[in-house]
Amino acid sequence: MSIQVFILSKLMEGNNYPYKVKKELSEFIPLDKLTRLTESKLYYHFESLTKHGYIEVVEVIKEEHRPDKQVFAITDKGRKEFPQKIYKLFEKGDSIRDFLPGLENIKYVDRSKIVEILERKIDGIHADWEKTKDFGKRVKGDHNNETIIHFVRDYFSTRTEHTLHWMEELVNLIKEGKI
Structure with a gap:
């Protein structure tokens, strides 16, 4: 595409x-x-x-x-x-x-439509994160599993925060007409 x-x-x-x-x-x-x-x-x-x-x-x-x-x-x-x-x-x-x-x-599209698409994506990321952020509390296992669970949780937490930050920044720049 x-x-x-x-x-x-x-x-x-x-x-x-x-x-x-x-x-x-x-x-x-x-x-x-x-x-x-x-x-x-x-x-x-x-x-x-x-x-x-x-x-x-x-x-x-x-x-x-x-x-x-x-x-x-x-x-x-x-x-x-x-x-x-x-x-x-x-x-x-x-x-x-x-x-x-x-x-x-x-420049070839309606910026407000792009903002709507991105805001829906941001809402979806927030909703998905709410469903999954506490997955470590639901998984039981030994000490090795606990380390893996913390690692995976921290990785996805950081990645999600990073994605949200830059998507929100992009929406703001488009709304301000800077992009």
Whole structure:
């Protein structure tokens, strides 16, 4: 999903071809390293977007002793779908890292809708944490289990607090118009 958002965002700026998009993607965030994005995966996303009618080939550049370059453009259907893909990215994401391509393209969506999505996520994290934070009291075991229980509880507690802090910070920055 995030790769497709990135591809569409590049095509919103102008026509482009897959290799150049991959290079730009790697400059933005080394997603090729973080997600093991290969050229075949990138071309798969271009094919998928083309199949759905969101992008189309507008030019083929032929160079001697090199493979042909297909230059793509976003279609009207793609322009209409682009904000929906950004909303889905926020709805499905679980961390700030998941939201980065959406944040980079927040100008194409209704910020208040993004805030609503994030506030629902924050509420969900709070609710899940309330259900699970006392799990160590419900588990009985020997001394070794107790150490593991404390370790796991502390890990998830810290991770949850960290996630909540940054999600709430993100909501505030969007509300203030700083993002």
